[in-house]
Amino acid sequence: MSLRLRIAGLLAGITALMCVVSGFTINEWTERDRTERVDENLEQQIERFLSGPRLASVFGGERIFRQRSGSDQGAWLSVEIPTKIIFSLSGSQDVVVESEGFPNILIPSTSGFFEAHDSITTWRAKATIRRPVSSPFSSGLLSGGPVGRLVEAVTVVAAISDDRDMTARSDLRKALIRVGLFATLLSAVIGWFLGGHALRPLERLRAEADLVGVTDDLSKRVNTGGPTEITALAKDINSMLARLESASLDTGQALTSSREFGSNVAHELRTPLTSMRLNLDLLRGADLEPDEQTPILEQMLSQHDRLLRTLAALRLLSRGDLTQGASNFEEVDLIDIVSQAIERNFGGDKDIDLSVDLSNEIPLVMGWREGLDVAFGNVFENIRSHAVLPNQKLAVNVTARLTEGHVQIFIEDNGPGIEPTQRAHVLERFYQVTDGDRQGSGLGLSLVDQQMAIHDGMVVIGESDLGGALITLTLPIEKNNQS
16 A cells, blocks of 8 residues: 555544544534433423412312313313323322323332333433422312312423434434545545645655666765655665765775786786796706706795785785775874884894984874885885895985874985886886896885875875985875874
8 A cells, every 4th residue: 555545544534533523522412412401391391380370279279170081181281391290189099180292101209300211212201299388288179079188299290202303313413424424535535635745755755766776876866855854864865875885886896906916916927937837847857966956946936935925915905905994994103103114124234224213293193004014114125125236335214204284204215216207107016117137026116005095195206315216105194083
């Protein structure tokens, strides 16, 4: 069942319930009012007989009443409301006079209102018993009867049939039912149109969400306009789309990184593996002397080390590609990371002229500790591998300075440096400088560039005053410090 139909049904149900309750209440009020009016008419009818001269004449002893035929009695009690009068005589049978239409009902022995039933209908009646003021009745003689019969009491009973107002009550109930049915139907129609109007923003929202599914474009966002509830729902949908888009990008990036990793492994390991296979075939097939085997084995060990370094670098590159954003970030001491990298690469080496100037003003930054370790470690490892010149002692200067919102690490050496035309290319993966006999995987500086990008920093390669390369690493402290 649609929500629109549910709204219409709910409104119709509420209206029907209200009509039933209202009809029941109106019927009860009408019945109560009718009963009050009936009781009032009964009291007035009885009071007219009790206060009139006819009964007073009986108690006064005038010769006004004598027992007559039924037609005479009806004429004497010609009234609109059926009435019955009972004279209770001393020592004799009661004398009863009743008007035409009075029902055959049982009269109670006490005064008051009562309900009675005859063979046809139900009657609302009232009985009032009136006695003489003094006793014995010296003058309360009933003419026409035996001498000495005294009137001990007179009972006046008036009765009104329920059939008298039955038609009016039936018409009222039918009118209430017709009005209730019409109001229920009208409320259902109104609820249908109101439901459609209220659900229009939701239909628009659904159409926009369907458009995202049809186009498979998670960058689309739904319109947040409309009522407060629709606006909140639209914002939740946009937030969900943003998370899905981010997850989709991460998944795509992971797949791309995996493909690149496989391609890079196949590309970089082909040459050393081929060379190692040739050397193994040579060792197995040729009858070489031990002094002739030694160079081949050393070459194989060198190629083996190169394979391990390349695989380690590729693993770090792939992991760095998957570590975008601040999910792995924590507060780290940048000076401590730089100091440990220097110690690992240059610690205890007296053949290196090392100068370190790290400012104590550098604050803690938010970053990926392992990634920063990889970045600075590769910079210093690259210097050890490529900056050493024959007959020249290696000199390395490391300086850290705090600028406006940034920390800069300057690393320079006195090696051969990097040609200006090659400075942009050395940050690319697998690019190798071919001058001299320097060999490597071509991944060291690309790892540095990757980590600086992850930390919203940058790496710049220039010329050092020492004659070699100057590598400047810049990290934004303010952004890294945001939680």
